[in-house]
Structures are given as C-alpha cells and as structure tokens.
Amino acid sequence: MNARFDELKNIGQRLIRPQTPAIAVGMGTCGIGNGADQLFEAFRTTIAERNLDIQLRQVGCLGYCADEPLVNIYFPGKPLLVLHKVVKRDVTAIFKGIEKGTLPKRLVLCKISKWDHLSTVVEYGEGYPDIPEWNEVPFFKRQMKLIMRDAGLIDPSSISEYIAVGGYAALLKAVRTMTPEAVVEEVKDAKLRGRGGAGFSTGIKWELLRKAPGEKKYIICNADEGDPGAYMNRNEIESDPHMLIEGMMIGAYAMGAQEGIIYIRAEYPLAVERLTNAVKQATELGLIGSVIPGSDFSFTLSVVKGAGAFVCGEETSLMSSIEGYAGRARPRPPFPAQKGYLGCPTNINNVETWCNVPVVIGKGSAWYKATGTEKSPGTKVFSLVGKVKNTGLVELPLGEPLSTLVYEIGGGAAGKEKRIKAVQSGGPSGGCIPADKFSTPVDYESLAEIGAIMGSGGMVVLDQDNCMVDTARYFIEFTKNESCGKCVPCREGLAQELELLDKVVNGKATQEELTLMESLANSIGDTALCGFGQTAPNPVLTTLKYFRNEYEEHILRQHCSAGVCEALFDALCVNSCPMHMNIPAYLELLKENRLEEAFESTIRDNPLPGTIGRICHFHCQMRCRRETVDTPVHQGEIHRYLADTIYKMGSEQKIYETLMTEKKPATGKKVAIVGAGPAGLAAAFYLVRLGHDVIVYDANPKAGGVLRYGIPAYRLPREVLDKELELYKALGVKFRFNKRLGTDIHLEYLEKEFDAVFLAIGAYEHMDLPIPGTEYKGVIQGTVLLDTLERKSRVSVGKKAVIIGGGNVAIDAARSLWRVGTDVTVVYRRSRDAMPANKLEIEEAVAEGINFEFFTAPLSIKADAKGKVIALEVMEMTGGTFDTSGRRKPIETGKTRDIACDNVIIATGERVDSGLLEREKIVTTKWGTVCVEPYRYKTNRERVYAAGDMVSGPSTAAEAMGLAREAASFIDFELMGVKRFDQLFKTFDYSHEPPTEIVMTKQIEPRHLSVASRRGNFQEINRGYMGDQARLEATRCLRCDIRLSARG
Amino acid sequence: MEATKSPYFDTVAYDAIIDACNDSPGRLLTVLEEAQKITPHQYLPEPVLRHIAKRLDVPLSRIYSIVTFYSFFNLKPQGDHTITVCRGTACHTRGSKMLLDDVLLRLGIKPKEGETGSFTSEDMRFTVKTVACFGQCALAPVIAIDEVIYSNVTSEKLETLLKKLASRKVKS
C-alpha cells in the first residue's frame, strides 16, 4: 500500500499543478443548478474539437454560491485565477484569454497565489498584481478555511488529489504512531464540540464509547442534514468526501470500533455518488476493509440513504431508521454509547464534527485551539441564506459577531432599499435573533443565552418583508408534520400551537390566545420526550420575546406589515401604504377614464392627495409585484396627477359637495386636535365627517405643520397645500392658530372642555450636537432655517455654509441655501449609502452640484473675536466594522482640518419635545415618545389620545396620517360606542380582469425642471405626469390584487 | 398503472435489488428506495411490498410502518412529470409558498381536504411534491422538474418552465 500511496500522491500533485494551462469547473449541486455542468460540457467539446493542450477537471465548491458558477484557471507558475458568474457565452472569451494569457476582467473574482490545505501548502505562483488575492474579497476576507480546506480546489472524485494535499496523513499518523487513548486525549484537549446541535464535547463522547464494554462497536455519521436552509454538509461531502472518511476512521481507531455507517439524505444524489465512489477508492487502496500496514487497525464503512424525515437527525431515531424501522425516538438512557445500533455501543457524530478530526490530529490540539474562543475553539461553516446579498457557505472562527456574518461577509440586505430584521439560526429548533442583537458572538453559549442555538449552522436572514409570525408558524407546521408522534406533548401540543398560530395569521386570535400560545410553547419544551420536541417551540418563544409587536399587530389591527399573511390584505401596495389607499381602484378608474371617481377614491383614503403625492416616500413602491418584471409602478405620481388635473378642471367642488352632504348628523361631541400637521389634519378630516365638532389648535399662523414649515416649496408648492386645505374649512373644521400647547393652552383645560383630545404635535425638537462652539453667531438649526425661509421668504446667511447631517432636513437645508446662492457643503460622518435621507433627494442634490464630504465628522465650530463663525473643524473618518444598524461604524483617523465657512447648519435629527409632555403630565417612553396603548392610541390621561411622530418618533408624513386615521376610528368608537368608521368609504365598480398582456415599459419619469433653471428660485422641480404618461403608467400595474385563485 | 391493475409482476428486477443488498446496514430502506425507483410511476404497489416482506422475512406491518413514515415513499402512482417545490426555510423566506400555489393553479390541481406534501393531477400527467430542502438554499427559491433543479425561480420563470413542460410529449 505504501508504494501505491506515494504513487497516487505524485499523480495528484501533477493534476493540481499541471504543466499545461488548466480549467477547473466548480461542480457542486449549487454550481450545477446554475449551469456548471453545461459549462463543463462546453469546455470539453471545444478542447476536444480543437485538440487543445488544456487540462480540464471538475472541483468542488468554494462556497460563494451567489456568484456561481465558479471556474478556476491556471497557467503554470502563476496564481490560480477564480472566475465568477461564468456562463456558456463566456467560453469563447475564456479560451481566447487562455491563449493570450489575460482573461476578461469582468469575469475575474480573485487570484490564489498559494493555498493552505493545512497539512500541505500548494504554491501556485506569483503574478497578476492588479487582481485581488482571494482573502481580500469581502466574502472571503474574514473566513478561515479549516473544514473547507480543500473545497473548490481539488477534484472530489479523485483520491490522488486528496492525498496530494496531505489527505490521509493524519490517519496514518494516528494508527501508526499514536495509541487510541492518545487520540481520544488529543480530541478532548482540543475541546472539539459536536457541530450538529447543542455542542457536546466530542472527546468526552468518544471516551464513553472507548470505555464501553463490548466486543462490537459502531460509529455512525449523521449526514441526514434535515435542517431546511442549511446545506453545509452537502457541500462538505460533495467537495471533499475523503475528509469525512478520514475523520471517521481516526475516530473508529480511537474508540475501538470496527464498523462505520454514514446515514445520508436521499435528496442529495450527488453527495451520495461522490461518497460511495470515495469509499470504493479507499477500499481499493487498502485503507478500508483490510488491515492498514504498520498498524493492526481495520475498518469497514457503508453508506445508507435516508428517506426524508427530519426527526432522524435525533440520534435514537436515526438508529431505528438504519435498523429498518420508522425513525421514532427512544427514551435515553440507555445512551447510544451503552446500547445503540443493534444493541451495540455506538457513537454518532455529525459530518462536520468528523471533518474536524483530521485537522485536530494532523495539526495537534494546541494549534487547533488557537482559533475560535476559549470554550468553543475552531471554526464553523454557516450557510448564509435568505435575504442577504452574498449567499453561500461561510467558514468563520467561532465567536465572531453575527454582524460580521450578515453585513461584512453577506454584504447586507439583498434588496437595495430593504432593512434586515432578523436572523433565524439553528433551523426548526433554533430561534430568531433581532438585528439589534447582531453584536452577539456566534458561539454555543452566547447563542443559547439569547434563546437561539447554533444547531447545524443555518443562518437564514430575514428582512422587513418577512413576517415573524409567519416564520414561527412555518416552523411549527414543519415540526408538527415531522413529529414522530410518540409522545403527547409534541404530537398534540404542536398541533394545537399551529391552530393558534393559524388564528393569528388570519387576524382571528385574541390577546388571551397569545398568552395561551406562550404557555403551551413552554410546556411542550418542558415535557417532550426527545430533543426534537423540547426545542420545537423555540421559534415561537423567540419571536414572542423579540417581535411581540408583530403578533399584536396581527391580533389588534388585523394587519401584517410585512405583507405576508395573505388573509389580511388584497394587494401588496395597499398593504404597504400607511393610509391603505386603494391603489388598484384609482389606477383602474383612471384607465377607464373615470377621472372624478378616481380622484374621489384617493381623497377618501388620503385627505391630502396632491400634497402627499409630491412628498411621499412611496411605501407602495417598495412592495410592488411589477418589480419582478422590471421596476415598480409609480402609484404616487399617478394620484398626484389625478389631484392636479381635477383642481385644474375645477371639478373638485362636486366631490367636496358629496363629502359635505354625506357628513353624519351632529353628534354633539367636541373633539380638540392639537397640531395642524399631517396627523392632525387627517384626524380632523375623518372626525368632522363623522359629525363631531372639531377644533384644531396650532402654534403656527397657518395650517400644514411640517408640510408648510419644513418642506421647501420646490418640493411642495404652497398653492397645492392651500388648495387642499380649503376642503377642511368647507367640511367645518375650525382652526385656532398661534396657540401653543404648554404656553397658550393646557391639557387640563382641553380635557375639561372637550369629549376627546387628540395630540399630534410631531417631533420638531432638534437633537443636541455635543461639540464646542454651537453658541456662536452663524450657527443655525436646520429646522429653524427651513421655518424662517417659509415665514420670511429669506434668511440671512453668508457666502459659504456647511451643513452637518445626513437626513432629509440636511438635504432640504442644503438645497434651499443653494437656491439662494450660498456655496454649500454637506458633511456626514458615514458613507453616502448610510445616509438616512431619501435616496432621490440625495441624487437631486448631487445633480445640483452640492458638495458632499463623507466620512467627515464635526469636531468644533471656530469663531473670530466677535464670536462670528469662521470655520468648522472636522475629523476625517474611515469605515470600521458594522454596527447593529447594518452600517459601518465611523472611526476617527486622527486627521483633522478646517472647512472655512460663514454659517454652520446643524441637521443631525429631530426628536419629540418630551419636556413639554412631562409638564403636561403625559407619560413618555425611554426614547421620549408618548406612551400609548398599542393600536388604541390612548395616553395615560383620560380622554387624551396621541398619534403620529410624537408616538412613533420621526417618520414620514404618510405614516403619521395613517396612524392618525386609525386613531380617529378608535376615538369615534369610544365616543359613540359603535363602529361607524367604515361608512366613510365607498366601493367603486371597476374591472377585475388582470391584464392579458404585460405592457413592456419601465417606470415613466415625470417631467423635471432642468438644473440650470433652478438656481435663484423655489419653483417646483417635479412637473408631474402628462395625461398619456399617467395612463400608460397605470397600465403597467399587474393587478396582483386579483388573487390567482380567482382566475379559476 | 399496470402494476396496480394486475397482481402479477415481474419479480426478477426486485429480486436483483434484494440480492444486491444482502445484510448491509439499512438494508430495508435501501431495498424500498430502489424498488420504488424501478416501478413505473415511482411508487410502491402492495404486491411489491408483499413480495419484499416475504423475501426479507419481515412482517408486512413493519414495512407499512416504514413506508408511511418517510416522505420519500409513495403509496400512490405518481404523474408522468414530477414538479418538486422546496419548502425549506430559505425558500420559504423567498416566497416558495406562493410558488407552490402558483404551480398547483397553473397545472389545474386542486388539493383535496387534508392532502399535503404530494398532489397528482387527475390525468396522471403531473405530480407536485414538496421537499424540506434541496441543499440549494443560496439560490432560493428552488424547484425541480423531473429532477432537474432550477434556482432563483420567479412566478414569471415558472410560467415559461411549465409551458415548456406542457408542450412536451407524454412519456410513454
């Protein structure tokens, strides 16, 4: 055998670094699913046809699944080049490139100059200075390849390549030079822990079997990777099957077992094939099935295919299954080490645990322990999947924070404008970890502490479009179906839990049932027979712990913000619109040329349709089915068009009259509204139509709040706002201006005089910026600047202003000053992507030539002797690691400089005036917002309600109006004792036929004022759609509100 | 559907499978898996199960307990084409539920009360199944049509795939 071993080693080395150019295609299941097999075939035929002297082989997968198919190109003596996203079309270019010695730039991901296979280092060569080394690519940068040491670089069907990179050396070392006890000791000392679940010490488990009495002992590899969403074991076997065999053999030697079994999922045909082939090769070489020369160890190994049952991941079920029974759990003790497979002492370990063994023995425990944490040494392979940009298999030292995995390696959310909400770790037995806990280190203890588990290492990233209740329901449905049915808590308990969850997702549950759900989950966990049942309630428990608000939203509001629970909405855009505007209705009515009705439909849902149509963040567009075809429909631009057109034609009066005649008879109830901003106005619109006597108080001389005193006229012309406010007066809303809460009026008075008081004063206080010099002349708050511009139509500023901040106020201030001729620079301490401002607004500002300095943080404001601003001192920053907001933490570089200026505008955020609230005896949260009963909007004061930014914190006008609408509905119910709110709306008759043809046009851009004509004035930039544009845009809608099922 | 109609079937192929697996661990599972594979319409008809029980000398009841426990086994004949939709976590978060509904709807299959996991059209042309995970999670959502895997499937992509499938001739 020894001679043959060396011979194979030589062959392998020549295959890995041949004398000719070489192509290797990554052919894991994921590569093949992306066309790697066709690619391989294309390479093969070209080589054969043209009789080229190029070596072609298949290799495993490097783990960067999002960029599959991956192809390695090698020129003798040069670094290995890794190409990504290669398609068949690229084949010709690749051959040309091989001829010329340079490959198309677009295809090259990185180079590998040398690779550490741990027992051997392969030196490919030097060169290609412009191409990044593999570990400089963000996806690989923080990774450490212990388990995936050969994956993607060797041919998994070749034992010679495995031997060439040092394979089976650790086995020979163990059986020839170490006693079995010493091997067990080494594993124990390495503190290797089981990689499939709770992380029990592998060494201790081995010792148990070693010491167990009995002639015949078995070892089993659990390759029944049943955790949906985790697929590292598949790749480990597909890419490097001999690594698993070697690990098992070392284990068998150490524990005194003669026979091994690998139990593998039938759903992994390629892994089964490669594994079976590897066993055959090892047998032919004489490693398996005969005594290994130089030792007295012999071992046999068989491969058994599982038949699809998750519960078989549980040890005792797995053994039943191999014995030829249904996979039902048995109570423990006896433990497998005492009485396992066929009654013999047995050890079961997961694939990845076995794969660690050759490294521990080959490199020694001391080396091994240098990676990872004190209690959890080594690495773990994670499958990073779900709503993250770079999906794939990631191997990280244990103890790295989750943020590294999700943001640094994963590249953050997959969708441009999406926010990551949570990570589900550990599969059906695991838990959901909210984004604000992403600083948690990933190791067994830390994950357990927050209610999750490591499990097999599945990390499913969830974003704002995933509903946490649905996620919990999904897992309970899964575990309920997979329960083996032996014990009652698991069988019956999970079924009942599922029923309760079904009620929640259908909006039919009560608060009491929520409590019941929680206690049921706890009792299943406490009383189920095996680990499967004990951990099955984890997804419910963690979502209840971290996302209770989502459950409450389903129960109290019958709403699913994520737009997942289908019973609770018709169209996604309607569900996402804070005011639930019936978007399909007005689009269809417009298409049918029924303009007035279309407008009427919008105004009933959104009492400021022309205004909001201009300034909305367009929540609707973030969830538009059309996006799967090209770009979302511009629903907002269309309702703006409707409003503009109706006002131009003067036909709004007719609709106003309809609303006036519809007004409910006077109820005799008086309602005070404090704040005439978006929230106050929306509440007034509905309450007055319900017949209440509504008086709106505001500190300003005119109505509109932030719409008037915060949003510059170039975004919202005041005529539009004034026009839309006419309706309020017509409906009988009374305004009391120049009345400030806390100064001119007090809650005590309002409470006495009115039947209900609705607070909607927003969040207008500016945040303090803790730098020296904010008291100097020339320092202005961003909100104050915008307010002054509105009141006085001018501000006194110097030639050059610096604006601090990255939010909408900063951008509005910058663009306003630019218009009056000031030279403006915006400084922001993070990157452009991290700016919270509306992306479109930032783009416009850049187009206007406003200067931005990113990664620049304010240090101090400098002034001359008279206390007049002369400069802003800043510190240059650089991007550090990711924080829990998913953005890079700005880190000081130590480099400072002065930006000369006459004014410094501070726009670093707004907050609720909590001092005022305290004085008015309103209870606030720790963030300073008003404490209200969830979805009831009741404050601690009798008859006083609140909604909008003062409850939610700074948000958008549409969101504030949406909340106010709900509050109005509840206030009316409290005043009248009956539900009347729905009577304010009207259903229109329109076509319910989905389009037969998809109109192939991308979102239509409305007309815009050219940059050149913007300077020196505040004219509106967006001129809106023309009639045919609006109609065409409306026909782009796919009418996903018509449920497929209705199509019959 | 010959095999259901007639209790007589050629045992040679089944015997070959049984003989090949003599006494290795997990024999029963392997025999059943292989037997299902060679049976037309990919299922395990009763006569086949009886034959296996007799040859391996295990009670028929135990065989039934196995084939009903594991999702891999079918007791009913499968359609000419099988469309498998992954219902794993990664696929679920990327909309596989909608995809499954879509597939059923487009093939005109109405699941009966209480039916889960596997649905066959009345004309026996299509079977729609779900699977817990293909191990292709990075490219979710994933479906397989007659064992060929397709990743990143959208409702539009699905439409094209199914149209192509429907135009294919019925397997004889």
Ligand code: FES
């Ligand atoms: S979850 Fe669908 S392939 Fe894994």
